[in-house]
Amino acid sequence: MRKFKCEVVTTNTYIVEIDENIINEDWMDNYSNYFTEIDTIEEHAINVAWHRNMFKNDNFEGYGYVGEVSSELTSEDLKNKGITLRVISEDEEIETEAREIK
Template sequence: MKKFKVEVTTTNTYEIELDEDVINEEWMQEFRETFYSFNSLEEHAQQIAEQRVRNVERNNTFLEGYGRVRIKDYGFDSKNWDSPVEGITVTVIDEGEITETEVVEIQ
């Protein structure tokens, strides 16, 4: 039996919109009490994008700590079929394009 280690590198690019009237200091304080000690919108944008990358099922709009967020993906808008929370919109610019694959046989 042969065994291979395969490393696939992808590029994902998102535009994350956070409404400061919704994702305000009070909201962030409640988030810190339950999830992570984020103090800036930039930290939230990074977390949202990273969760989207890890979300294998792309039609699932639920992100831990945020709920169902609005996803705008190549002409589709989850607001039309989902009930997303207010204040967070993820626009997919580029998602999952394979940029490099490396295969090494493991002895």
């Protein structure tokens, strides 16, 4: 039997908008108490993008529903949510490499 180690690399690009009036220091402290310690708005943007990449949905633990901007829905429509996500590209660039292992 032949065995292969396969590596698949994809590139996903998102724009994450966070309203600092809603996702403020108190909100982040509360999030850190119940989930994982994330101290900055930038770290929350990274976390939201990571969740989208991993689970391909828009309902993330600790954040609830994160509005996804689409052609019908603008970031202005989702403003009261505090976080919006715009998918720029998802799984469009894929590289795959296989190496036989013994």
